[in-house]
Amino acid sequence: MCTHFHVDHVGWNTRLEDGRWVPTFPNARDLFGKTEYAHWEASAGKQGDGKVNDGSFDDSVLPVVEAARPS
Numbered sequence: 001m002c003t004h005f006h007v008d009h010v011g012w013n014t015r016l017e018d019g020r021w022v023p024t025f026p027n028a029r030d031l032f033g034k035t036e037y038a039h040w041e042a043s044a045g046k047q048g049d050g051k052v053n054d055g056s057f058d059d060s061v062l063p064v065v066e067a068a069r070p071s
Helices: 034-041 056-060 062-068
Strands: 014-017 020-023
Touching: 020 062, 056 062
Parallel strands: none
Antiparallel strands: 014 020
């Protein structure tokens, strides 16, 4: 369960594998708060602002959500 998406709390959700961010624990059941997710989703893809959480949603949360979606 991720209580909030600051980089120091989500940074271990994924690992870089062959140039792609993939879930660190692919068999885990991940729980994210709806309000927290919506807040950070609004800034998805807007990397480069230099703030502390710069890109952490894109590389540490989205890959986990995408991996859980049925194909």
